[in-house]
Amino acid sequence: MLTSVVEAPRRRDRPAYRNFAVTVARVERLTPTFVNVTFTGDDLADxxxxxxxxxxxxxxxxxxxxxxxxxxxxxxxxTWRELPGEQRNPFRTYTVRAVRPEQLEVDIVFACHGDVGPASTWAGRAEPGDEIVLIGPDEFGAGRTAGIDWRPGEVDTLLLAGDETATPAICAILESLPADASGAAFLEVPESGDRLEVRAPAGVEVRWLARDGAAGAVEAHTSAEHGSLLAPAVRDWVVRHLADLGVTRAGTDESAAALAAAERDDLPDTPLWDVPDGHSLDGACYAWLAGEASVITGLRRFLVREAGLDRRQVAFMGYWRRGRAELE
Ligand SMILES: Cc1cc2nc3c(=O)[nH]c(=O)nc-3n(C[C@H](O)[C@H](O)[C@H](O)COP(=O)(O)OP(=O)(O)OC[C@H]3O[C@@H](n4cnc5c(N)ncnc54)[C@H](O)[C@@H]3O)c2cc1C
Known part of the structure; x- marks a missing residue:
């Protein structure tokens, strides 16, 4: 077929990720914390x-x-690393929330945490016409799925958990799930007003946990610490669904021992990140955890050591670390 003859060399020749020069088309303040920035640029067709x-x-x-x-x-x-410090543009990692190539648009949802850090400061002031550069995937590149860590394989039950930095990713994943998917998603956000509209299959329970303790549609709690609502909510759900997940309380099995060994080897600056290839999994549960690194590490430890999930069933990603800027 003509298309494949034309596209095959094109895919091989282009990189998985490359620079896209873009400008801000629109800024929508979705909630007290979340700002959706729509970027545009001719190059975004690809x-x-x-x-x-x-x-x-x-x-x-x-x-x-x-x-x-x-x-x-x-x-x-x-080249960037060899530049003098004052000439190095800062960069930070974000999630693609939506892409509309035909309209030359990409959306990114920023969780603003004040004028702390270049990305949050920038997003808090973003205006149409502002210029930035995205290093993003090329649709026609050799690895268009590079940078995707959602790899559930064929499992019965899905568990997603994260804080506000993982909320855009969790929303995008939920919207992509098949209608018969089942499981739960826990999203911990700073305020009750940070609940976002998201479509999810009927069998996936979506729970918003607001740290501000406000009443209303969002659950009421009082503590302000990251993870203070997420960790107990996930623990409670896992304990109540252990039988459904087909796991036993292990604690001392091979997977927990492997986890303990891996944790011993972790150096202070090692990214807290482990994304197993879920395609080899069948049956039980796949857990995807992302957010503040110590919270996410604690959740993984609970799932593997106490709940008895196989380490290969748990993808965990430290999206940021309290008190530390993102390593560039
Ligand atoms: C794969 C991946 C995808 C991500 N996707 C998104 C996304 O779609 N939306 C999003 O908002 N974030 C996302 N993040 C998280 C984001 O990269 C970090 O929050 C980043 O540190 C923000 O950069 P900054 O310049 O604002 O702060 P930095 O300069 O990196 O850090 C400055 C200080 O702020 C603290 N800090 C960083 N983030 C927060 C926060 N959210 N709340 C409170 N304190 C914080 C740090 O601990 C540090 O003390 C993602 C991270 C990864 C690795």
């Missing part, structure tokens, strides 16, 4: 549409010269 939790790098302008010193080309990172 931006990857694989979705789910696909990540991108958001490169931010320097106050002194914008992007004048930001290196072009595939090897931008090596």
């Amino acid at each position: 931006f990857g549409t694989a979705g789910l939790d696909q990540r991108v790098k958001v490169v931010l302008p320097l106050a002194s010269n914008g992007f004048a010193s930001f290196p072009d080309g595939l090897d931008w990172y090596t």
Whole structure:
């Protein structure tokens, strides 16, 4: 067929990820915490549409010269690292919330946490016309699904849990699930007003946990610590659904021992990240956990050591670390 003859070399020749120069088309303040920024640019016709939790790098302008010193080309990172500090544009990792190639648009939802950190500061002030650079997937590149960590395989029950930084990814994943999917999604957000509209299959329970303790549609709690609602809610759900998940209370099995060994080897600056290949799993449960690193690590430990899930059933991703800027 003509299409495959034309596209095959095109895919091989193009990288999985590359630079896209974009401008802000619209800014929508969705809730007290979440800001949806819609980017546009001619190049976005080729931006990857694989979705789910696909990540991108958001490169931010320097106050002194914008992007004048930001290196072009595939090897931008090596060149960037060799620049003097004041000429290095900061960049941070975000999730593609939506892509509309025909309209040349990409949405990213920023959880603003004040004027702390270049990305949150930028998002809090973003306006139409602002320029940035996205390092994102190329639809016609060799690895259009690179940067996707949602790999559930064929399992019966799905468990998603995360804080506000993982909320865009969880929403995108929920919207992609087949109608007969079953399980639960826990989203811990700063305020009751941060609940977002999201479509999910009827068999997937979606629970918003607001740290501010406000009453209403969102559950009422009082503590303000990240994870203080997420951890007990997930524990409670797992304990109540242990039988459905087909797991036993193990604690000392091979998987828990492997986890303990891996944790011993973790160095302070090692990214807290482990994404098993779920395609080898059948049957029971797949858990996807993302958010503040210590919270997510604790949840994984509970799932593997106490609840008895196989380590390969748990994808965990430290999206950020309390008190530390993202490592560039
Ligand atoms: C794969 C991946 C996907 C992600 N997707 C998204 C996304 O779609 N939306 C999103 O909002 N975030 C997302 N994040 C998280 C985001 O990259 C971090 O929150 C990042 O640190 C924000 O950069 P910054 O410049 O605002 O702060 P930094 O300069 O990195 O950090 C400055 C300080 O702020 C603290 N901090 C960072 N984030 C928060 C927070 N949310 N609340 C409170 N304190 C914080 C740090 O601990 C540090 O002390 C994602 C991260 C990863 C790895």
